[in-house]
Amino acid sequence: MILRNLKFALNSAWQSFWRNLAVSLAAVVSITLILVLAGVNLLVGHALSQVLDGFRAKVSEISINVSDDTPLQNVYDFQQQLAADPRVSNVKFITKDEALARFKSDPQNSVLAQQIEGNPLDAKLEVRVANLGDVAAIDTLGRRWSGVDPTDPTNYQGDFVNRMLQLSSWLSLAGVGLLLILLVVSVVIVMNTIRTAVYHRRKEIEVMKLVGATEWFVRGPFVIEGIMTGLIAASIALGLLVVAYPPAVDRFKSDIGFIPLSYDPAFISSLASDLLLAGALLGALGSYIGVRRYVRI
Amino acid sequence: MLLTPDFDTRPVISFQHVHKTYPTGTEALRDINLEVPEGDFLFLVGPSGAGKSTLVRLLIREEKPTKGKIFVDGVELGRMKRRKLPYYRRKVGLVFQDFKLLPNLTVYENVAFALRVLGEPDSRIQSRVAEALDTVGLSAKDHTYPSNLSGGEQQRVAIARALVHAPRFIIADEPTGNLDPATAWEIMQLFLRINARGATVVMATHNREIVDLLRRRVVAIDAGQVARDDRSGRYHDDFAKSQVRA
Numbered sequence: 240m241i242l243r244n245l246k247f248a249l250n251s252a253w254q255s256f257w258r259n260l261a262v263s264l265a266a267v268v269s270i271t272l273i274l275v276l277a278g279v280n281l282l283v284g285h286a287l288s289q290v291l292d293g294f295r296a297k298v299s300e301i302s303i304n305v306s307d308d309t310p311l312q313n314v315y316d317f318q319q320q321l322a323a324d325p326r327v328s329n330v331k332f333i334t335k336d337e338a339l340a341r342f343k344s345d346p347q348n349s350v351l352a353q354q355i356e357g358n359p360l361d362a363k364l365e366v367r368v369a370n371l372g373d374v375a376a377i378d379t380l381g382r383r384w385s386g387v388d389p390t391d392p393t394n395y396q397g398d399f400v401n402r403m404l405q406l407s408s409w410l411s412l413a414g415v416g417l418l419l420i421l422l423v424v425s426v427v428i429v430m431n432t433i434r435t436a437v438y439h440r441r442k443e444i445e446v447m448k449l450v451g452a453t454e455w456f457v458r459g460p461f462v463i464e465g466i467m468t469g470l471i472a473a474s475i476a477l478g479l480l481v482v483a484y485p486p487a488v489d490r491f492k493s494d495i496g497f498i499p500l501s502y503d504p505a506f507i508s509s510l511a512s513d514l515l516l517a518g519a520l521l522g523a524l525g526s527y528i529g530v531r532r533y534v535r536i
Numbered sequence: 537m538l539l540t541p542d543f544d545t546r547p548v549i550s551f552q553h554v555h556k557t558y559p560t561g562t563e564a565l566r567d568i569n570l571e572v573p574e575g576d577f578l579f580l581v582g583p584s585g586a587g588k589s590t591l592v593r594l595l596i597r598e599e600k601p602t603k604g605k606i607f608v609d610g611v612e613l614g615r616m617k618r619r620k621l622p623y624y625r626r627k628v629g630l631v632f633q634d635f636k637l638l639p640n641l642t643v644y645e646n647v648a649f650a651l652r653v654l655g656e657p658d659s660r661i662q663s664r665v666a667e668a669l670d671t672v673g674l675s676a677k678d679h680t681y682p683s684n685l686s687g688g689e690q691q692r693v694a695i696a697r698a699l700v701h702a703p704r705f706i707i708a709d710e711p712t713g714n715l716d717p718a719t720a721w722e723i724m725q726l727f728l729r730i731n732a733r734g735a736t737v738v739m740a741t742h743n744r745e746i747v748d749l750l751r752r753r754v755v756a757i758d759a760g761q762v763a764r765d766d767r768s769g770r771y772h773d774d775f776a777k778s779q780v781r782a
Contacts, residue, residue: 449636450650451650
């Protein structure tokens with residue numbers, strides 16, 4: 240009996256979708272637009288987090304410069320002390336020679352490298368800190384160490400890290416806020432669209448109720464119609480985003496080259512499941528609320 | 537109780553001191569006491585606005601009484617949970633003045649609709665709809681749409697739909713209101729046949745001729761109260777008539 244009812248609901252949802260094609264299309268277009276906006280929001284959010292991750296990787300690594308007169312044993316001891324620290328994920332010792340070789344290997348420094356006499360560069364300990372928030376503490380530790388180069392102790396830029404942390408939390412908050420607004424708007428749109436469809440069919444609903452249809456029997460087709468509408472809209476929105484995403488990234492990269500943004504095909508599949516799920520849920524929720532007033536006996 | 541005729545059978549419909557006041561303040565029914573035994577055929581008569589329709593609406597639980605109790609088949613309607621309501625409606629066949637057919641469904645589909653809602657299998661729907669259409673004499677028009685039928689034929693479809701699930705009660709609100717006298721008679725014959733098969737029929741009507749000729753039980757409602765309850769009554773009772781004339 241449940242299967243028969245489901246068949247009836249699917250049939251009548253399909254019929255209703257085509258019978259009220261204008262209303263259905265209006266709903267599809269509205270939800271598509273909203274899902275495109277939501278998708279753009281997700282993509283921009285993803286791009287930002289890509290960029291932030293890049294920055295984070297850079298700023299979570301600090302170099303502690305070693306003064307030339309520090310005994311090697313002292314450096315090894317401090318390296319071990321850092322490695323044992325739970326906040327540190329990795330420590331690497333770069334000797335003066337390695338530092339110079341690295342400096343020379345960078346093509347940007349080629350002119351400067353030819354003019355260098357001797358080795359003015361410090362040996363250094365490159366410390367990768369597990370958590371961005373702990374970088375400041377490791378920096379303090381490094382500055383207090385007896386073997387540090389007092390003229391240029393570390394490359395840590397405190398303010399920048401703090402600002403980055405703040406910016407990323409603000410951005411994710413703004414993204415969530417925008418998604419919430421879009422969610423509410425789309426539920427209201429679906430609700431009103433379905434309400435129009437329901438209004439056209441109020442006589443049918445009245446008859447259904449009079450002959451003893453349960454609330455779910457009446458409501459089922461509308462909720463399924465809402466899910467259908469949502470899924471169609473999500474597919475269209477997804478198609479538009481998939482087509483527009485790579486050229487948008489290319490364009491952005493050519494305009495603002497220094498920001499490490501890249502096309503991430505893996506994100507598309509997560510975007511697809513997000514949008515389809517959102518479409519189906521929005522459709523179902525909007526219909527459920529929209530039909531409520533007429534279905535209540 | 538004075539007004540209620542003495543019946544041998546157990547009542548299947550019972551109104552006990554029922555009052556209905558709408559939120560607007562309109563007092564539609566006052567202290568209604570009424571018992572309908574199984575298999576009864578009852579006419580509800582009275583002027584427009586007397587409360588007949590409210591009584592029908594209470595019976596199909598579109599409204600709840602403000603005070604008092606209504607029992608149908610042992611269940612108190614006012615206390616029935618909302619989710620139980622569909623199952624109650626399935627025991628009832630409803631016929632209205634405006635037919636309430638779905639214009640985009642054929643005659644067959646309209647009648648089948650009452651069974652689809654119950655989740656009946658297709659094979660059963662087919663045989664029972666055929667039987668119901670045969671009863672109302674519309675077997676030949678099963679693929680016609682309601683807009684291509686006369687008023688009488690549309691009401692026959694509505695009756696077929698009301699009886700296709702073999703309800704124990706038929707509640708009809710002005711079923712002949714939109715029909716010419718000859719067609720009204722044909723429709724009444726159908727109701728009498730359904731009643732003869734055992735279904736209890738409650739019918740609100742303005743059709744004086746039919747009520748007077750059939751001489752069935754007549755409950756007259758006036759100003760929200762039961763003014764008269766005759767076991768084999770007429771549309772107007774002679775005493776009231778003489779008073780009106782005076």
